[in-house]
Amino acid sequence: MPENIAPQKLDVTIRINGKTYARKIExxxxxxxxxxxACDLTGTxxxxxxxxxxxxxVLMNNLAVKSCTVFAVQADGADIITVEGLEKNGKLHPIQKAFGDSYGLQCGYCTPGLMLATHQLLAENPEPDEKQIRKAIAxxxxxxxxxxxxxxAIELAGRNMKGASVGD
Ligand code: FES
Ligand code: FES
Structure with a gap:
């Protein structure tokens, strides 16, 4: 490719699961x-x-976003939580545990996204009814x-997390 049309690269720094990732990207x-x-976080x-x-x-500044719809440069300086950030010190997050305990997955392909959508729902509404759950994961x-x-699984996660912060 001629040098004058080589893709421009920009510096982007994003905090993901509490760790800072600085990369040069198109x-x-x-x-x-x-x-x-760029970060080898393939759980998303x-x-x-x-x-x-x-x-x-994923969560971007605590709001669930579809990360295929956000340019990485738009997340420059943001805090991102991915499924890898839910587990702490080898202990599953209550949302992860509830999905396992309730058999809320089969192939698991959708599960990371569902768990992050659940995270936002329970942060806003710890006791959602089925209608609210349906809306949140629509x-x-x-x-x-x-x-x-x-x-x-989502109802169980809400019950298990009563009194705890969703960050726990
Ligand atoms: S891959 Fe982003 S919504 Fe399907
Ligand atoms: S568990 Fe297979 S797509 Fe949801």
Missing amino acids: PRTLLVEFLRE HVGCDTTYCGACT GNTCRCTGYVNVFK
Whole structure:
């Protein structure tokens, strides 16, 4: 490629799961690509790349976003939580535990995104009813479970976390 049309690279620094990652990237790099390819955090999945499936959901400054819809440069300076950031010191986060205990997954491809969407829901509403759960995960597609056990997992996570902060 001639030098004058070589892609421009920008410096981006993002705090992910409490650790700072500084990288030089092309402006077109999506946040999900930054996570998976530049930072080797492959727990965030790509299902559609078109903002439909929610497999790529992460928390950006405590709000659930579809990371295939955010350019990494837009996350410069942000705090990101991915599924790798839920477990602490070898102990599963209550949301992770509830998904396991309730059999809220089968292939697991959608699960990281669902757990981060759940994280935001429970931060805002620790005791969601089924209608509120359905609304909160409307942007997360699961092709395996039929959602019944996903709803149970989210209700259980809410019950288990009563009185605790979602960051626990
Ligand atoms: S990969 Fe982002 S919504 Fe499907
Ligand atoms: S568990 Fe397979 S897509 Fe949800």
